[in-house]
Amino acid sequence: xxxxxxxxxxxxxxxxxxxxxxxxxxxxxxxxxxxxxxxxxxxxxxxxxxxxxxxxxxxxxxxxxxxxxxxxxxxxxxxxxxxxxxxxxxxxxxxxxxxxxxxxxxxxxxxxxx
Amino acid sequence: xxxxxxxxxxxxxxxxxxxxxxxxxxxxxxxxxxxxxxxxxxxxxxxxxxxxxxxxxxxxxxxxxxxxxxxxxxxxxxxxxxxxxxxxxxxxxxxxxxxxxxxxxxxxxxxxx
Numbered sequence: 014x015x016x017x018x019x020x021x022x023x024x025x026x027x028x029x030x031x032x033x034x035x036x037x038x039x040x041x042x043x044x045x046x047x048x049x050x051x052x053x054x055x056x057x058x059x060x061x062x063x064x065x066x067x068x069x070x071x072x073x074x075x076x077x078x079x080x081x082x083x084x085x086x087x088x089x090x091x092x093x094x095x096x097x098x099x100x101x102x103x104x105x106x107x108x109x110x111x112x113x114x115x116x117x118x119x120x121x122x123x124x125x126x127x
Numbered sequence: 128x129x130x131x132x133x134x135x136x137x138x139x140x141x142x143x144x145x146x147x148x149x150x151x152x153x154x155x156x157x158x159x160x161x162x163x164x165x166x167x168x169x170x171x172x173x174x175x176x177x178x179x180x181x182x183x184x185x186x187x188x189x190x191x192x193x194x195x196x197x198x199x200x201x202x203x204x205x206x207x208x209x210x211x212x213x214x215x216x217x218x219x220x221x222x223x224x225x226x227x228x229x230x231x232x233x234x235x236x237x238x239x240x
Binding site: 022061105117 | 131133136161163168169170171172173176217227228230231232233
């Protein structure tokens with residue numbers, strides 16, 4: 014079974030801090046994704062990556078950046094956290110582009126910015 | 128641009144009753160459709176997927192979904208709901224270019240004893 018692991022289940026940070034959310038997958042997937050989940054809005058794509066050192070903006074990239082130095086790890090960075098970034102963050106991974114594979118999700122990180 | 132609509136934000140059913148969760152999509156080409164379930168405090172788990180072929184697809188946990196192109200719908204059904212089915216359900220469409228998904232807003236299912 015695919016395992017997608019997010020480093021923290023719950024995280025509390027202060028406004029203005031730099032925040033790192035880490036995600037690791039163990040199935041050698043090329044594609045990795047970061048979403049945020051808010052009530053009534055479903056999941057919205059922040060960034061995705063289809064290869065090491067490659068990244069693409071999703072629907073709501075403002076205020077975020079990402080890093081993919083190794084194939085198995087995809088990090089989401091909040092450069093200067095703000096209260097409107099309080100949310101649930103979900104990481105996902107999947108196989109090659111074009112094969113319409115389902116995405117496999119981690120358990121999520123619930124981030125609170127005070 | 129594609130979109131997914133789940134018209135029901137909350138649904139409550141009695142245990143043992145049948146269930147249907149609605150999903151409508153807007154997409155120009157042949158859609159690739161998914162249903163995911165999210166239990167409290169968990170990530171998303173794939174229930175079933177539709178790519179082509181038989182329009183009635185079977186998934187895990189006794190769920191099924193029917194693709195109706197004429198109605199742009201992909202509704203999720205279960206004949207008899209169990210208390211453990213209480214969760215949030217998400218419908219999603221793949222844009223067929225990069226395995227990117229567009230999600231609906233979700234439907235929260237509550238099950239009465």
